[in-house]
Amino acid sequence: MNLELANTLSLWQWLILGLVPPATVALYFLKLKRRPVEVPSTYLWHRSIEDLHVNTLWQRLRNNLLLFLQLAVVALGMLAVLQPGWRTHVSPGKHVIFLIDRSASMQAADVSPSRLEQAKRQALAEVDQMASGEVGMVIAFSDTAEVRQSFTDSRAELRRAIEGIQPSGRSTSVLEALRVASGLANPSTSGDVDVSQPAALYIFSDGNFDPVTGFALGNLDPVYRPVGLPESENVGIVAMNVRRHESRPDELQAFVRLQNFGSRQAQGDLTLEVDGRAVDYTRFAIAPGESHAVVFNLGVLSSGVLHAHAAAGDVFALDDEAWVAINRPRRTRVLLVTPGNPDLQRGLTTSAVQEIAELTLADPASLEDEAFVQKMATGQFDLVIYDRCGPKQMPQANTLFIGRIPPSGGWEQQERQSVPQIIDIDVSHPLMEWLDLGDVDVVEATPLRVPPGGRILVDSNRGPLLAISPREGFEDLVLAFPLLDHSAEKGMIYATNWVVRRSFPLFVFNVVSYLGGRRLSGAGESYLAGQQVTIESPVPGKTLTVQTPSGHEIALPETTGGKFTFQNTDELGVYTVFSGGEVVHRFAVNLFNAAESDTRVKPRIEIGQTTVAGQAAPRTTRRGIWKLLLIGGLAILLLEWYIYNRRVAV
């Protein structure tokens, strides 16, 4: 509160007014021309006034209280003419709802120390201005809304609620917060507090959200308090991902896309670190509003944490960094249900396959076992291979059927055909990569009728021999001929020479690699802030602990099926999952939100049909005190009159 003066008089009026104090003093001295009174003798009077020394000027002034009082009256009058006053906040109303944006963009440091802190300060200032009897409510919002404090008239509670708001890396959506506010401001749903009166809705935000549609403010009186500078330069990483190299699948490439949200050309350095070690760096120069993509070749990399850091010296640090966690691929769990097939087992136990998969063997008889069926229904395996047998219900896994077709999904077998000739191979499919089936002969086959959406991988002159078809998120691969056949006379006989060909172990590897899910993983895992992350436990039944980027450890509650859901992804950075003290998984949470990276403060926001212009300063009114001054002057005048009379009366 600063004292303000409003000059209401012109110069010559001031000059006239300025003459009043000297005139008062002059009148005082004129008044001192004392009234002559003849007395019998001044003898006693002289002796009485000897000590009083009333004749010196200073003594006169000092002793003349009346003069001072008169001058005080004049001074107060002059001050009143100046109309002194203070800018004070307009009382927001009986009910105040504070919406405080804690989305990622509120961490921009264009105002010190950050927009969120600034917003909290402004909100606290409003709380301080609240008169007694006024009730307030605090809602913090990002993409979700959180009622930090319901309606209360306790300023301490409101302060505590506001001070406790922590920043998040989430995006912004004000709609939910508005709905919460509206719901609480609705008399029919409010509790103790009667909020039938209009409630003031203070929105402390940078306005980085889309216009709110489909919402009526009703009796909410919105006040938008923009926090931050309207023009702020920012370059942010809006995307980063890791992919396998197009031509060299063993190698990885990191793609980083930068965007300039400022109004000037931005320059800077982009550094890429792997596990804290800088591996590459590039300079960039981006025109205003443009984006720029950078590709880093990572080479062969099985696991690690990629960290990209753009140094452009802007106000918003959150989007200058991006992480991608590359996890070592989990070994594929393969179940082989077979009455006995040494060649297939040999193919599944090559060193290359063993590296990526672990094999479980089962007897076809176990398909009748209820517990076993239940186990497969919960997704314990990534790939189930049915060798000359089949389940009654399809498992929650990818499947390979050898010499049989799945019981559902529209698969059909044709007539048994002898010696079909392979005439076409779909080499574009990953399963068929590097396969040469020219030297493969098949004794007998039951060519397939592939269901719609299926894809024929190996075709023969008799019909499709190998086909793949999607099923509810899984894929079923069907081989139309068995590898071994059982003959009553000869016992076990080969039904094909493929098992002795070079292409067979390669095919098995492709099957395990592709249907085991290896192809899908391997690229970096990255999530957006606030996104739900599903973590699979490598060892079912064991609890997991997640360490956030800031070092907090969160134990995940156990769930069935070995899948855990993690939701506390407010923080940006790399999250590490521990199981029994060992790192089992890592994932990164990034901003990657162009709306949040666009840190320019919006001058106005739109809520429903209402456009709310930002008010940088608190709503203030001028509280003049000239009336008080005049009343004070009058009081002094009365005091002067009283003193005068009292002196005269004694």
Add this chain to the structure above:
Amino acid sequence: MSTSSRLLSPELLSQLERLELVSRKVFRGRMKGERRSRRKGQSVEFADFRSYVPGDDLRFIDWNTYARLERLFLKLFLEEEDLHFYALVDASPSMDFGQPTKFHFARQLAAALGFIGLVRGDRVRIETLGTPPGRAAPVFRGRTSLWRMLDHLEGLRPQEQVSLAEGAKRFCVRNSGKGIVVLLSDLMDKAGYEGALRYLLAQDFDIYMVHILSAEEIEPDLQGDLRLIDCEDHDVAEITVTAALLQRYQQTLSAFVAKAREFCVRRGIAYFLARNDMPVERVITGYLRERGLVQG
């Protein structure tokens, strides 16, 4: 008795007739008066005996005693003589203040006391301090002199510019005899009153000091910023009347009065503070009677 005098009312006169002046000292009157003196003398009132010594008047020998005791005794009679009564009035301009004026009050008191003296056959002389040395005021004696005395008093004017000490000195020079002196003054003399009283003391007068102050002096009715002008020497005192100043004035006045009283009492002077608005009869029959100046 006429009632035309402004100084003495008939009622007062009738009251005063019963009174007489009393001196605390033994004085020799110049003429026989109606007063019993403490001196033994020729009156009809027996006082004492004493042994005869040659040369005594044979007429006063008590022959009866001689017959019985064969020794000569002389009969002593109380002497009846007159008393010298002086009223010394301060006629300075400062006495011309108050309602009635202090001077009027002084004249009333002088007239009343003078009347008592006249009734008792005393020698009454009323003078002002400023009376020139060579021109003494007339002496009044006997009831018949009342009108002359009152005329004399009426003729006095408070216009004399003479200090207390000078006036007292002149008085002493003119009047060498013993007697009662009643000094009627406000004692407002910047040179002090002590000298005047010392002159009178030196003459061995029986002195009565009647200190007359006006009500305005005792309780000043002043307001505001004033320029006080002394009526005698035109001295100026600028004051701003405040409660503090008035309180201080009261203290000064009390100290002044107390000092005068102490000075008088120490020297055997009967001191009496009078206000100008006091009734004269109350002063005479009350205070002066208590002080022993009058009796009856």
